[in-house]
Amino acid sequence: MLPIVQHPAAAKEFVNDPNRSRWHDQALWFVRSKRDKQAASLPEWEYLRETASGIKTHTIANLAHYLQEFERNATARGAVVHWARDADHHNEIVLRILRDHKTKRIVKSKSMLTEECGLNHYLEDNGIDVVDTDLGERIVQLRGETPSHIVLPAIHIKKEEVGDTFHKHLGTDEGASDPKYLAEAARGHLRDKFLAGEIGITGVNFAIAETGGLVVCTNEGNADLGTSLPRVHIACMGIEKLLPRQRDLGVFTRLLARSATGQPITSYTSHFNGPRDENSELHIVLVDNGRSRLRESETFRAAMHCIRCGACMNTCPVYRRSGGHSYRATVPGPIGSVLSPTRDQNSYKSLPYACSLCGSCSDVCPVKIPLHHQLLAWRGELVGKKLLPLSKRLSMRCASYLFRFPALFRLVGKVGRFALRVLPRWATHNRLNVWTIARELPEPPKESFHQWHRRHRNH
Amino acid sequence: MTVALFVPCYIDQLYPDVAIATLELLERLGVDVAYPDGQTCCGQPMANTGCETDTAPVARRLVDLFADFEAVVCPSGSCVSMVRNHYAAYFDPEDAKFQHVTSKTYELCEYLHDVVGVTHLDVKFPHRVSLHQSCHGLRELRLGQSSESMTPRENKVRKLLNLVEGIEWVEPDRPDDCCGFGGTFAVNEADVSAEMGRARIADHCDKGSEVLASADMSCLMHLQGLIRREKNPIQVMHVAQILSGRPLGAA
Numbered sequence: 001m002l003p004i005v006q007h008p009a010a011a012k013e014f015v016n017d018p019n020r021s022r023w024h025d026q027a028l029w030f031v032r033s034k035r036d037k038q039a040a041s042l043p044e045w046e047y048l049r050e051t052a053s054g055i056k057t058h059t060i061a062n063l064a065h066y067l068q069e070f071e072r073n074a075t076a077r078g079a080v081v082h083w084a085r086d087a088d089h090h091n092e093i094v095l096r097i098l099r100d101h102k103t104k105r106i107v108k109s110k111s112m113l114t115e116e117c118g119l120n121h122y123l124e125d126n127g128i129d130v131v132d133t134d135l136g137e138r139i140v141q142l143r144g145e146t147p148s149h150i151v152l153p154a155i156h157i158k159k160e161e162v163g164d165t166f167h168k169h170l171g172t173d174e175g176a177s178d179p180k181y182l183a184e185a186a187r188g189h190l191r192d193k194f195l196a197g198e199i200g201i202t203g204v205n206f207a208i209a210e211t212g213g214l215v216v217c218t219n220e221g222n223a224d225l226g227t228s229l230p231r232v233h234i235a236c237m238g239i240e241k242l243l244p245r246q247r248d249l250g251v252f253t254r255l256l257a258r259s260a261t262g263q264p265i266t267s268y269t270s271h272f273n274g275p276r277d278e279n280s281e282l283h284i285v286l287v288d289n290g291r292s293r294l295r296e297s298e299t300f301r302a303a304m305h306c307i308r309c310g311a312c313m314n315t316c317p318v319y320r321r322s323g324g325h326s327y328r329a330t331v332p333g334p335i336g337s338v339l340s341p342t343r344d345q346n347s348y349k350s351l352p353y354a355c356s357l358c359g360s361c362s363d364v365c366p367v368k369i370p371l372h373h374q375l376l377a378w379r380g381e382l383v384g385k386k387l388l389p390l391s392k393r394l395s396m397r398c399a400s401y402l403f404r405f406p407a408l409f410r411l412v413g414k415v416g417r418f419a420l421r422v423l424p425r426w427a428t429h430n431r432l433n434v435w436t437i438a439r440e441l442p443e444p445p446k447e448s449f450h451q452w453h454r455r456h457r458n459h
Numbered sequence: 460m461t462v463a464l465f466v467p468c469y470i471d472q473l474y475p476d477v478a479i480a481t482l483e484l485l486e487r488l489g490v491d492v493a494y495p496d497g498q499t500c501c502g503q504p505m506a507n508t509g510c511e512t513d514t515a516p517v518a519r520r521l522v523d524l525f526a527d528f529e530a531v532v533c534p535s536g537s538c539v540s541m542v543r544n545h546y547a548a549y550f551d552p553e554d555a556k557f558q559h560v561t562s563k564t565y566e567l568c569e570y571l572h573d574v575v576g577v578t579h580l581d582v583k584f585p586h587r588v589s590l591h592q593s594c595h596g597l598r599e600l601r602l603g604q605s606s607e608s609m610t611p612r613e614n615k616v617r618k619l620l621n622l623v624e625g626i627e628w629v630e631p632d633r634p635d636d637c638c639g640f641g642g643t644f645a646v647n648e649a650d651v652s653a654e655m656g657r658a659r660i661a662d663h664c665d666k667g668s669e670v671l672a673s674a675d676m677s678c679l680m681h682l683q684g685l686i687r688r689e690k691n692p693i694q695v696m697h698v699a700q701i702l703s704g705r706p707l708g709a710a
Contacts, residue, residue, distance in 0.1 A: 008648050015650045025658065029633070036606060045609040315607060317637045321654050354648060356641025356655070357507060359598035363607035376545075379509025388509060396505045400513035403468070403499040404520060413472040434646045438653035439684025442473045449466050449475035453494050457482075 004347050007354040011322030020156075025320040027155060032314040034262020035364070041264075042254070052251050053368040056305035059242055060295060066209040066242050067286065073212025077274030079282040087117035090287045094119060094201070094234055095126055097283055101232055103128070103198040109216070109223035110134040111203025112150050112308055113236050113287060116330045119201075131193040133222040135186055142169045148324030150331055151260045151310035156323050190222070200226035204237035205307070206252060207284075210245045213273040214284065217256060217266040224270050234283045235272065239291050240304040252307060255366035259309040294342050299377045303338045305367040312361035312371055318354055327351060334361035334371040341378055349387045352378035410450060417444035461491045463528035465521075465564070467538045467676075468500040474676050480703040481534040481567055487703070488575055492532075495524050502549075503541040507642050511548065518549045526556040530574070531564040534699045536596025536675050537642075539566040544599055566600055567699055568674050572615040577622065582704035585625030589668035590617060591659065591682070592635045593675035602674070606635050616674050616698055623701060629668040631659075640681035656685045664693050670707060674698045 015021045039045045059066055071081045084090035090113075098106065106123070108114065108130060120130050120141070132141045136153035140146060142165050147153030154162070163177035172185045202223045206215040214235050216223045227233040243249060257263040275282040295301055313319045313333030324332035329340040329348060337351035352375045361371040382388055402409050420428060421444050429436040447455075464485070466478040485492045502517035521542070525531045533539050542564045550557035571577045596602045596616070603614030620626055639645065639655025646652075660682060663671050671693055673679050679695040686693060700709045 008650065011648070012650055015654050018654075021654060022658075029636075039607075039609055042609075317639065317655050318648065318651050321651050352509075353644070354651075356594070356637050356639055356644045356648075356652070358594035358637035358641070360594070360605070360607055360635075360637065363598055363605050376507065376509075379507070380511050381509070383509035383511070392508065393510060396508050396510040396513050399500075400502075400505055400510070400517055403502065403517045406497045406499055409468070409499045417472065434649050435684070437649055438688060439656075439681065440687035441684065442680055445473065445475050447475065449471045449478040452475050452479060453482075457494065 004349075005328050006350040007322070007326055008350070010328060011326035011354075014156075014323040014326060015321050021321045021323070023158070024156060024323060028314045028320045031152070031261060032311075032364075035259055035311060035314065036262075038258040038262045038264060042258075048251055048255055049366055049368050052255055052366060053305060055243065055248050055251065056367055057302070059244055060240065060301060060304050063239065063242070063295065066244055067239060069209040070207055070212055070242060071286075073210065074274070074284055075212070077212050079212065079274050079284050082283060082285045084285055084287045084289070086289045087287075090117045090236065090285055090289065091119055091122040093285050094236070095123065095128075097232070097234055098123070098128060098199060101199060103232075105129045105131070105196055106199045106201055107131050107133050107194055107197030107226040107230070108201040109203065109218060109226050110137055110153070111201065111236055112147075112330065113203055113238050114201065115147060116289065117236075117287065119236075131190070131197065133190055133194065133220075133226050134218070135183065135220060138186065138190065139165060142166075146325070146330070148332065149310055149313055150308050156325065194225050194229055197226065197230050199232040199234060200230045201234045201236065202227060204235050204241050204284075205256065206249055207237055207242050208244075208246055208249065209242055211273060213246075213271055215249065215253075216270045216272065217253070217268065218270070219261075219263075219267045221268045224268055227270075227272070228276075231279060232281045232283070233272070233275070234285065236285045236287065239286050239288055240306070256307055256309055259311040259364070259366040290343055294339075297342075300338060300342060300374055302369050303335065303342075303374060305369050306335050306339075307367060309366060311364045311366065315360045315364045316355075317358060317360070318356065322354070327354070334375065335369065338369075338371060338374045338378065341382070345382065345385065345387060349382050352376075352382065410448065413448055417446075417448075420444040460529045461493050462530040462532050462570075463525050464492050464494045465498060465501075465525065465531050465533040465538070466494070467533065467535045469680065470534065470676055473680065474697070476705070476709055477534055477676050477697040477699055480697070480699040480705055480709075481532075484571075484699055484703040485532065488571070488577060490575065493528065495528070498524055501538045501541045503538060503545075504642055506541065506545060506548075515549045518546055522546070522550070522554075522556050522560045525560050525564070529563065530570070531560060532567055532570045533564065534567040534674070534697065535677065536566045536593050536600050536602060537677060539564055539569075540595040540599035566596060566602065566674065568596075568616045568619050569600060569602060571619055571702075577619065580619075580622040580702060582702065583624045584701050584704075584707075585627075586707055587627045587629045587667055587669045588620070588672050588701070589629040589631055589663045589666065589670070590620070590634075591638060591663070591671050591673040591678055592616070593673055593678050594635070594637050596674050597635055606633075619702060620672070620698065626701075629663070629666045631662040631666055631668075633659075633662055636662075638678045638682055640678045642677070645681055652681070653685060656682055657689070660686055660689075660691050660693065664691055668693055670701075671695045672698055672701055
């Protein structure tokens with residue numbers, strides 16, 4: 001079990017290195033700006049968001065029905081559907097399929113679900129060679145890290161650092177950091193891995209109940225190569241990825257890439273309708289892992305709408321400056337700060353507070369999850385369970401009393417302003433007063449508005 | 460019709476001139492304004508920390524204090540959003556006083572634009588000004604169109620400032636990125652908060668703005684603290700101060 005890390009402490013090093021945090025902020029703002037241009041190019045953008053939200057609300061409300069319909073139709077197409085109640089169960093199912101095929105080498109395209117389940121470590125511990133084929137994921141895999149963003153897994157790494165990693169693992173020239181050169185080296189390296197891969201594992205962006213088909217969106221075509229060469233394809237998906245009908249899909253593909261990277265559509269939108277021929281197999285693993293519990297919650301249920309576009313991360317001013325790893329969770333940023341405490345309130349209790357409540361995430365979300373209101377709601381839940389430190393709860397209790405007694409409020413204000421005027425600077429601006437570590441205190445006025453009003457308006 | 464002036468706690472204690480400017484502006488426009496005695500805070504610091512039982516009595520006090528007025532006007536988008544969008548958690552939905560106050564509390568610019576319908580102001584402010592749009596004013600009260608949203612909305616704050624003679628607008632690259640105040644966030648996440656603020660100040664300074672104007676003094680308190688520490692060549696002013704004719708440097 002990992003120690004509980006508070007977000008402010010976990011973010012400290014990243015945010016206080018301007019070379020990193022400002023560069024990271026700019027890189028993500030660039031993606032956010034591309035998204036704005038694409039969203040503005042569709043007059044029906046807000047209508048699409050509303051429609052997508054409605055479809056998701058309906059699907060989640062009737063989830064059992066659509067899951068059964070999906071299973072029926074996928075099975076009729078020749079796929080094998082597996083049900084996993086949690087991460088361990090999911091990992092066991094995948095390993096069993098690999099063992100049934102006596103496989104030691106798999107190629108995997110990007111899947112946040114398998115990250116959530118810790119599949120890579122589990123398979124490696126069981127003697128399987130796992131190769132992530134998404135370039136960003138391969139970079140973090142070679143470095144022994146985890147993705148810091150759900151769409152841009154290596155966004156926290158500079159090209160010079162990628163050059164060093166590739167020099168060490170792929171034998172590229174020392175000091176080489178030209179992105180084109182590095183990408184070519186990765187292509188050559190991954191091509192061999194693709195050819196050697198015996199089973200391909202992919203995530204799933206959308207599953208369609210009406211057809212039993214799956215849709216996987218990538219920009220690198222790695223999911224296609226990873227499922228075209230091997231004979232067996234294992235697709236792992238959370239149960240919330242479902243859409244009722246084929247015609248619903250267009251609403252989501254139009255929103256997904258525009259929101260994620262500011263592209264009109266991903267380079268590859270691949271449809272898998274059953275195994276590709278009679279010699280092939282398609283296994284679909286449907287994973288719950290806490291989703292049914294989340295579905296029971298009136299307050300947080302809408303978080304199941306998430307299509308994992310990452311737009312809330314790109315727009316989040318806290319995420320942009322603190323980096324994805326500061327969240328210590330598979331899914332970082334605003335949606336991660338809503339989802340993580342549903343799994344473990346104690347470990348992730350600082351995340352709902354890693355937010356200035358600016359609301360940009362709620363406005364950018366293509367499926368209209370009220371993210372900042374959910375983060376606020378989490379704070380109430382955490383305080384109710386006494387998971388906020390006592391010192392903070394006591395300070396709010398004191399503030400509450402102060403605001404209930406106006407005469408006391410005025411007296412404390414008067415004393416405070418007087419103290420600010422007469423005390424020496426070292427007594428007010430020091431490390432103990434966190435406000436003043438980076439900022440000056442306001443210059444205290446001689447009288448409050450209340451005092452001014454008594455002198456000038458009260459008759 | 461008498462409207463109540465609601466002065467947020469930190470404006471009362473630390474920025475009284477913002478409240479004076481608000482009062483003078485409303486009076487000059489012929490609004491009958493009262494300042495009910497005994498007001499303190501809307502309860503937002505406790506609410507945003509998640510301390511709901513500490514918020515409820517403070518919210519109750521505010522509603523009782525303002526229930527007899529036809530409208531409540533406040534020079535802070537954040538506090539107004541608390542009353543309008545978040546008070547429901549603390550009241551019986553049938554409570555008549557709550558219903559009245561929550562639906563009749565206005566942010567100052569919103570009140571001037573929507574209710575008073577101001578079309579003329581006889582004031583000058585011959586300076587280069589950039590607008591810091593506070594998040595709660597923008598995304599919770601919809602005083603303008605946020606950059607994420609594709610729903611067209613006119614910007615009420617800017618429209619009012621356009622009635623002031625002499626303002627030369629300066630546009631930051633990021634029109635509505637958060638300044639990092641966020642109430643207790645400024646202390647809980649002090650490093651991230653300060654870095655967010657520095658980025659806003661640099662954006663406004665780089666474009667040659669002399670005055671960073673906002674309808675929320677809480678954002679400006681944080682930004683002013685950073686500006687003074689880092690000696691940046693820019694000042695902050697509340698929109699009410701500019702609209703009421705205060706000279707540069709009043710905040």
